[in-house]
Amino acid sequence: MLSVQGINQYFGASHTLRDVELSVGGGRIFCLMGRNGVGKTTLLNTLLGLLPAQSGEISLAGERIDGLKTEDRVGRGIAYVPQGRMIFPDLTVMENLRVALAGRRGGGTGVPEQVFEFFPVLAEMANRRGGDLSGGQQQQLAIGRALVLEPRVLLLDEPCEGIQPNIVQLIGEVIQRLRSEQNLSVLLVEQKLPFARAVADDFAIMDRGQIVADGAMDQLSEELVAEYLTV
Numbered sequence: 001m002l003s004v005q006g007i008n009q010y011f012g013a014s015h016t017l018r019d020v021e022l023s024v025g026g027g028r029i030f031c032l033m034g035r036n037g038v039g040k041t042t043l044l045n046t047l048l049g050l051l052p053a054q055s056g057e058i059s060l061a062g063e064r065i066d067g068l069k070t071e072d073r074v075g076r077g078i079a080y081v082p083q084g085r086m087i088f089p090d091l092t093v094m095e096n097l098r099v100a101l102a103g104r105r106g107g108g109t110g111v112p113e114q115v116f117e118f119f120p121v122l123a124e125m126a127n128r129r130g131g132d133l134s135g136g137q138q139q140q141l142a143i144g145r146a147l148v149l150e151p152r153v154l155l156l157d158e159p160c161e162g163i164q165p166n167i168v169q170l171i172g173e174v175i176q177r178l179r180s181e182q183n184l185s186v187l188l189v190e191q192k193l194p195f196a197r198a199v200a201d202d203f204a205i206m207d208r209g210q211i212v213a214d215g216a217m218d219q220l221s222e223e224l225v226a227e228y229l230t231v
């Protein structure tokens, strides 16, 4: 369980995260929604320790992690697939995957077979440079690399942005298999409503740095969509 309490974050005079509270766990898929610029990516970066929080607590499996360095938070079981994927363009697909072995919980010397089972294209293109892959292939690589870490919680920042529909469907299926087969909990930042409704169990909506609504996904009303999500 990833638990966040009273997180406040500022960029200079701008108060970007305001008393943010949320819990992700229990093998559930939690979707954080909201318009551009409301603070979703800032929250993910703060959970990882890539940005400092000025106040608040972050716990993973009952232990405080907000005082830890990013690599130690990853070592406790948080994996992050950032917007833009951040794969290494000059390394091969296999090298990109192997980079994550160093941060894996409990060690292990090989890339888990399951990564290739989820994303067969990564086996087919194992020796190709990451930079030569299409956007959809790079997204599969970025998610595969996060799975090498064998995380407790997976953070995904708009994984379907700019991706063709058949890969969006594959990513949705993989997320749901990870939940049902491995009890993995997922914090998904997503603006595409049909995808969010199809894969997520719970939602929270952020507006100007605050969580303004949350609940079970089937309770996301048209009124909330119109007020906080429609552009």
Ligand SMILES: Nc1ncnc2c1ncn2[C@@H]1O[C@H](COP(=O)(O)OP(=O)(O)OP(=O)(O)O)[C@@H](O)[C@H]1O
Residues within 6 Å of the ligand: 011, 016, 034, 035, 036, 037, 038, 039, 040, 041, 042, 043
């Ligand atoms: N490095 C920075 N310096 C100053 N302000 C920043 C910085 N990064 C983000 N911001 C501001 O913080 C606010 C939240 O941005 P953030 O990227 O977290 O929003 P978001 O909800 O993830 O939006 P998007 O969907 O566009 O990624 C915005 O007003 C943004 O302009």
